[in-house]
Amino acid sequence: MNGQQRVNIKPGLEVDIVLKQDQPTGKLTRGIVKDLLTKSPTHPHGIKVRLTNGQVGRVKQVVTGASE
Template identity: 65%
Template sequence: MDGTRRENVKPGITALIVLKKDQRTGYLTKGIVKDILTNSSFHPHGIKVRLETGEVGRIKEIVDEVL
């Protein structure tokens, strides 16, 4: 699922994010979303989130949704 729209992102979902330090390589980090940091409803590079591990990055892909 698309990570550029805030409506698709909820705390508790599993997502693949790109960390700031990994933007050049495109390496993705998998984790569970704790906080949504982007206030706007859309961001072309992905909604910025904080994972439960404390890592911050932009969502590239939503792996699993919370029902």
């Protein structure tokens, strides 16, 4: 599942995000969603979220439930 649609992202899901400082390299960071920061239903670069560890970035893919 990709991270461009807000309906796919819920608190508690495990996701891969790109942090602001990692945007040029595309390095992914894995974590658990705490808050959704993007209000619009979709975003071309991914929905912005805050992870439980406080990091903020845009969701590139949802890990939890991806194989279901």
